[in-house]
Amino acid sequence: MRLLQPLRKTLPWSLAALCLLAAAAPRASGEEPPAEPAETRMASLERAQRERAAELAPAGPDKVEGVLERRIGDDPMNKYVGGVPGLHLRFGGLPSGAGFALGLEYKRPDLRDGMMMFRASAAASTNLWHGLEAELGFPRVGGRFLDANLVARRVDATSIDYFGPGEDSDEGDRCDFRSEENSFEGTLTFKPARRHLKVGLTAGYLLFNTGPGDEHGDEMERRFTPQQAPGVDHQTHYLKLGPFLDIDTRDKPDDPHKGTHLRLQFDRFDDRRRGGYSFGRIGGSLEHYAPFFNEKRVIALRAATELSYADEGDAVPFYLQPTLGGSSDLRGYARHRFRDDNMFVASAEYRWEVFTLLDAALFADAGKVFHRDRDFSFDKMEIDGGFGFRIKTRDAVVFRVDTAFSREGYGLWFAFSHVF
Amino acid sequence: MVRIQPRFLIPAATLLALLLAGRAPGRAGGQAPAFYPDDPIAAEPAPVAVGDIPEVEVYNLYDYLWQTARAATAVEAAPAKGVNTLGEVPDSAWFTNRHGRRRMTKEELRRGPGDGNAPLPPFLIVGAKTEGITPGFRMRDAKGRLFFVKPDPPGNPELISAADVLGSKFFHAIGYNTPENYIVRMRRPDWRIDPKARVSLPSNLSRRMSEKDMGEILDKAALLPDGSMRVIASLGIPGEGVGPFRYEGTRTDDPNDLFPHEDRRDLRGLYVFCAWLNHTDAKAANSYNAVVTEGGVRFVKHYLIDFGSAFGSDGDRAKDARFGHAYQIPVSAGPVLRQLGTLGMAPYDWEKARYPDPKTTGRIESAAFDPESWTPNYPNPAFRRRLPEDEYWAAKIVMAFTDEDIRALVETGRYSDPGVADRLTRVLAERRDKIGRAYFSKVLPLDNFAVRDGRLAFDDLAALHGFRPPREYQISWAAFDNRGGAATPFADAASFELPGRFAATPEGGYVAATIRAAAAGATDADAGQSVTVYLRKKGADAEVVGIERSFGRK
Structure with missing residues (x-):
């Protein structure tokens, strides 16, 4: 401490003097020849290059990036859900009402240099439905204008709701049935204008079996007579044959923003087993998409109908009757809420983009079922309205949540596809 | 324990702060001079040779x-x-x-990164990508040159090919390295598929390419009335590809x-x-x-690609x-x-x-x-x-x-x-x-500094391009210590004439001129904006060696 005493007195002055000297140094006045730095800019950069060259390390992505790239890849949907030849996960693929369905699919789109495609899948759902499917496809069997494919399918739906026939069915009559469907179908499609115009023919053999549903057992058979629910007592097999026409000017079929889509189809269902259930069916749907604000808003309109014409003395079996209610038509009503030989439904949506990956929508649905085509009128249409959100990729809606309200309550729907 | 009495601490700290404040902004600790004799450099030094380096992709x-x-x-x-x-x-x-x-002349602008390698038929298709956003294929022309080819989409018959060519030419004229891109009309007899050609599939898989694959590409291509398709053909970049560069790190x-x-x-x-x-x-x-070899040195050259x-x-x-x-x-x-x-x-x-x-x-x-x-x-x-x-x-x-x-x-x-x-x-x-x-409003847009007839001259780019009328600027001069970084104001110099004391500055000495908008013409945007120009004495002249722009960081 004693040694520091002199410093204690002089240090402040010394510091101040040093600072003054530094500030008033001749270099600041510019009057003394400045000593140019010996090195040049180029030399300093070259030195930096040499120093870096001595410390090089292998280049590569960081650990997390590397691991994720190996495990997930740039296109996980293709890698895990079917774009690559081989075995994949399959999401969905069972009829509406199955719940969340998951399965495995083996797909080979590369056979004969891509001229032949084969896939086979098996899926099960949270509602214990299951399905098996195999497809053999011949894309471009006739050049770029002709496709052919054959599909074999089995679906076991353990519980499909049934509320009775017609528009006046009572929600309180809800019961259910089990449906087993085995089908073999072939389709030949002529595409004279790429995807914009398709004309084709479908032929197939369908085998049906129904039974007591998982939830309500044989209540349906006890409550509804074969006159009310044709085919409830015994099921049949069909030979199915019919042409279709598809005109499509939509920009993106899986997330359309503009254009029109018209589909007309006629199918002849020929009862090959019992002879009492033959009929023909005309199906038609028309969609139109009107964009505004640079396609960030879309008014989407749809009208669809299915009209059945049973042979003289025959009936359309209940399990092949058109239905309304559910995630893709009357969304404020229970799934398959209305069922009869004919149906008509119309929907309108106002969709707006929240951001690139999310759309929101306000919508309204109206529709009815009716027994004979001459019974159709716009009276007593069932209506609902609601809102929804859609998660989308560049070209497709991949997930949808819709909530709708009707006189019978509300529906909340989760789906892995667009409504229309 | 040594204590500095407060009454001395304040002036000392102030002096130190003044010294530090006089340093050229951006310098670190004063170890290096602000300017080297060869500043400003127009080009970086010749590259150091690289060894064999692998391709590194970005996920x-x-x-x-x-x-x-x-x-x-x-x-x-x-x-x-x-x-x-x-x-x-x-x-x-x-x-x-x-x-x-x-x-650049109009011809140079149009030539871009090159225009002498347009693909010549017949074309041999050596690979394709039919999936993904943009289907395309690779082909070799009659001279064996490799091109990456993408057709225009059906609804927009000139959209992508023009964008890709314009992108390569604009970015080249700006200063970046870009590939040579060509618009080509391909007719059906012009091409055939190499029997060894493969189609890329996701997950690094591939399969043999067939006519069907070309059909799929044609399905997604704009076909012109004569059946040809307009495509963008991008010439393979010379050298050895080692993956993209990232926008961060080295x-x-x-x-x-x-x-x-x-x-x-x-x-x-x-x-x-x-x-x-x-x-x-x-x-x-x-x-x-x-990785290219130029001037006998192997080094990594960086390109912008794909302007689709x-x-x-x-x-x-x-x-x-x-x-x-x-x-x-x-x-x-x-x-x-x-x-x-x-x-x-x-x-x-x-x-x-x-x-x-x-x-x-x-x-x-x-x-x-x-x-x-x-x-x-x-x-x-x-x-x-x-x-x-x-x-x-x-x-x-x-x-x-x-x-x-x-x-x-x-x-x-x-x-x-x-x-x-x-x-x-x-x-x-x-x-x-x-x-x-x-x-030009976020910094003082003064540029093209030079000393002419004993005055510091410059262009006001905002006025030059007509974004606002010409206006007055005020200037202050200081001697600048290249080693220590201190700036000592010349109290009597406030015009754009070189100050009288500049004549006394030794060869290689520096002065700094700081310019601000004159109060009369200044706007709110000018607050905190200034340009400091550093001049080095060279014979009887002064050369501009440095410019610093202050933009009033927020």
Whole structure:
């Protein structure tokens, strides 16, 4: 401490003097020849290059990036859900009402240099439905204008709701049935204008079996007579044959923003087993998409109908009757809420983009079922309205949540596809 | 214990602070001089040779999500690196000063990175990619040159090919390395498929290519009335491809990669060029590193590639109207809440924008374009760190393109309707002017400094381009200590004449002139803005060796 005493007195002055000297140094006045730095800019950069060259390390992505790239890849949907030849996960693929369905699919789109495609899948759902499917496809069997494919399918739906026939069915009559469907179908499609115009023919053999549903057992058979629910007592097999026409000017079929889509189809269902259930069916749907604000808003309109014409003395079996209610038509009503030989439904949506990956929508649905085509009128249409959100990729809606309200309550729907 | 008495501590600290304040901004600790004798350099030193370095890819999806996730966090950027003492970018393996330094002739602009290698039929198709956003194929021409080929989409028969050619020519004229892109009409007899050709599938799988694959590509191509298709053929970049460059960090096996990419002025300033040309897909995956040998040295050369998403194009269709105005995934809740809360009934200006030729040039226009709020598809780390000085550097280059220059470049898109070229030229000229107005107001846009007839002369770029009337500036002079960094004001010097004391400055000595807008003509935007010009005594003359711009950081 004693040694520091002199410093204690002089240090402040010394510091101040040093600072003054530094500030008033001749270099600041510019009057003394400045000593140019010996090195040049180029030399300093070259030195930096040499120093870096001595410390090089292998280049590569960081650990997390590397691991994720190996495990997930740039296109996980293709890698895990079917774009690559081989075995994949399959999401969905069972009829509406199955719940969340998951399965495995083996797909080979590369056979004969891509001229032949084969896939086979098996899926099960949270509602214990299951399905098996195999497809053999011949894309471009006739050049770029002709496709052919054959599909074999089995679906076991353990519980499909049934509320009775017609528009006046009572929600309180809800019961259910089990449906087993085995089908073999072939389709030949002529595409004279790429995807914009398709004309084709479908032929197939369908085998049906129904039974007591998982939830309500044989209540349906006890409550509804074969006159009310044709085919409830015994099921049949069909030979199915019919042409279709598809005109499509939509920009993106899986997330359309503009254009029109018209589909007309006629199918002849020929009862090959019992002879009492033959009929023909005309199906038609028309969609139109009107964009505004640079396609960030879309008014989407749809009208669809299915009209059945049973042979003289025959009936359309209940399990092949058109239905309304559910995630893709009357969304404020229970799934398959209305069922009869004919149906008509119309929907309108106002969709707006929240951001690139999310759309929101306000919508309204109206529709009815009716027994004979001459019974159709716009009276007593069932209506609902609601809102929804859609998660989308560049070209497709991949997930949808819709909530709708009707006189019978509300529906909340989760789906892995667009409504229309 | 030694205690400094408070009454002495304050003056000492003040003196030290004054000393520190006199240092040239941007210098670290005074170890290195502010200026070397060879400053300002026009080019970086010759590269050091690289050894064998591997191809390193970027994981696109990860980059997309990672950069988006980070974007909610503000960045604090330091001044850019990879610049000379004038704030310019020296020529390097990244950037070569072209039109911004010396006006290129119309022929040079049209030639771009090269025009002597147009593909010659017959073509041998050696591979394809039929899946994904843009189907395309690889082919060798009659001379064996490899080209990467993409057709125009059916609804937009000139969109992508023109965008890709224009992108390569514009970015080349600006200064970047780009591939040679050619518009070609391919007719059916012109090509055949190599029996060994493979089709790429996801997950690095492939299979043999067939006529069916070409059929699928044709299905997604615009066919002209004579059955031919217009394609963009991009000549393979010479050298050995070693993967894209990232917009941050450095490549650890490249001795010449001295500056973190996010700090490079040529990559920060790229934001402005991308905004001008609406290149919304400016991401790592659309870049390319090639090991080339030039002057007997193997080194990594850096390219921008794939301009199919520039201008109004988006790879296989007209650009989404949102692109260029908002990130694909918002990085804040505001825009989402606005769209939800208003049920989409309060559209943004860009949602109401009108496009002159949506079918041919896609969605590019100038009325709703705002250079300050333009965005790429997802956040780019170099763009996010840009500072007004970086933007100013780039804006100067953008403003170097006259209407005639733009037209010469646009014409290389070979639009069948001449009116399209007229309208696109007008749109780009208007976007250029918006860029000039925006970035010439964030710093004092004074440039082209020189000492003429004993006066410090310069151009006021904002006035030169007609963005505002000429105005008065005030100047203050100081002696500058190149080693210590101290600036000592000349109290009696306040005109643009070199101060009298400059004559007494020894050879190689420095003075600094700081310029601000005169109070009479200053606006709010000028607050905190100044330019300091450093002059070095050279014989009887003074040479401009350094420029620093202060922009009033906020």
